[in-house]
Amino acid sequence: MTNQSILLPHLGGYVDRLWETADRLQEEGNYSAAEKHYQEALSVVSQSEPTSRTCWAAIANCLGVTYKYMGRFDAAESLYRQALAIFAHHCPEDHASMATLYHNLGGLAHARGEAAAGEAEARRAVEIRQLCCAHDHPDVAADKAALAAILDAQGRYTEAEELYWEAVTIFQRVYGPEHLEVGISYNNLGAIRYHQGDYAAAADFYSQALNIKQKALGVMHPDTAMTFNNLAVLYDTQGDMEMAIDYYQQALSIFEVTLEPTHPHIQICRENLASIRPS
Numbered sequence: 001m002t003n004q005s006i007l008l009p010h011l012g013g014y015v016d017r018l019w020e021t022a023d024r025l026q027e028e029g030n031y032s033a034a035e036k037h038y039q040e041a042l043s044v045v046s047q048s049e050p051t052s053r054t055c056w057a058a059i060a061n062c063l064g065v066t067y068k069y070m071g072r073f074d075a076a077e078s079l080y081r082q083a084l085a086i087f088a089h090h091c092p093e094d095h096a097s098m099a100t101l102y103h104n105l106g107g108l109a110h111a112r113g114e115a116a117a118g119e120a121e122a123r124r125a126v127e128i129r130q131l132c133c134a135h136d137h138p139d140v141a142a143d144k145a146a147l148a149a150i151l152d153a154q155g156r157y158t159e160a161e162e163l164y165w166e167a168v169t170i171f172q173r174v175y176g177p178e179h180l181e182v183g184i185s186y187n188n189l190g191a192i193r194y195h196q197g198d199y200a201a202a203a204d205f206y207s208q209a210l211n212i213k214q215k216a217l218g219v220m221h222p223d224t225a226m227t228f229n230n231l232a233v234l235y236d237t238q239g240d241m242e243m244a245i246d247y248y249q250q251a252l253s254i255f256e257v258t259l260e261p262t263h264p265h266i267q268i269c270r271e272n273l274a275s276i277r278p279s
Contacts, residue, residue: 015041026062029221029258030262031070031124038063054090054097057083061101068104069222069265080105099128099143109148115153123146138181141170145185157192164189183212187227194234206231222265225254229269241276248273 022037038059045056064079084101091097103127108120126143133140148163164185171181190205206227213224232247252269259266 015044015055018044019062022062022066026066026069029069029223031066031258032260033218035063035070038066047065057086058097061104061255064108065104068108070260071265072260073108076108077105080108086203094128094131096129096132096139099125099132099139102128103146106150108147110150113153115150119147119150119154124270136170136173138174138235140168141167141174142181145181149188152192153186155195157196161189161192164192170217178212178215180212180216183209183216184223186212187230190230190234194230194237199234199238201242202234203231206234220254220257222255222258225258226253226265228254229265229272233272236272236276244276245273248276 018037018041022034022041025031025037041059042056042063045052045059048055060079061083064076064083067073067076067079072154080101084105085100087095087097087101102121106118106122106125109115109121122143126140126147129137129140129143143165145167148167150161151157151163152160168182168189171179171185172238175181186205187209190202190209193199193202193205210224210227210231213221213227217224228247228251232244234252235241235247236244248269252266252273255263255269257267
């Protein structure tokens with residue numbers, strides 16, 4: 001989560017323009033450009049009055065999200081921890097900004113492949129958010145979906161699926177059936193079905209997710225590529241090598257344009273493609 005759940009005064013001027021541009025670039029998947037704008041905003045805020053510490057923390061959180069997407073996990077964690085310490089000093093424990101930082105720390109552990117290590121922080125995010133928001137608020141849904149992903153990665157599919165559906169119900173009611181958050185949850189429900197061996201249901205969820213992501217993000221977005229990759233894995237498992245190669249190639253072509261060369265998504269996708277593509 002970026003800054004939508006961080007409560008701040010309006011800054012005006014140069015910093016606001018930098019921040020808004022960085023948020024837009026991040027949403028578009030242009031992470032390198034977003035990084036530059038967030039860093040410039042942090043530099044400006046760092047030179048301002050001490051009362052801007054919470055502003056610095058909010059922008060640092062956004063830059064941390066960008067670093068997570070770029071696969072720069074240590075840099076992301078450092079910014080998250082600094083931001084959390086600042087908000088803990090300036091805000092009550094049940095402040096929405098605290099929930100956002102715990103949400104992001106849990107998500108970072110999941111991205112690192114260390115889901116169990118992030119479970120306590122993801123649960124803390126849900127607990128705090130429910131203290132400051134209605135239980136059917138979309139930010140609560142987002143926190144539950146993030147926790148579900150962590151449980152899913154640990155093979156705890158029943159609990160994860162229940163949380164995903166709670167989140168989807170809220171997202172559909174608040175945002176509509178074709179919102180990006182719905183698509184992300186469908187992708188994750190597809191992954192659960194895949195791991196349970198229900199390939200037909202997995203294909204259906206992945207296809208719905210891909211359709212939503214392409215409309216919301218465009219074809220050349222790394223999150224769209226993730227669903228292309230998931231479909232490739234599904235076809236690979238089913239022995240449909242032609243379809244698997246096609247989807248791996250589509251995913252890889254997007255990853256190579258949008259992510260840094262050392263990003264784990266690129267490495268894994270290349271290995272999967274090499275394992276089945278004729279030499």
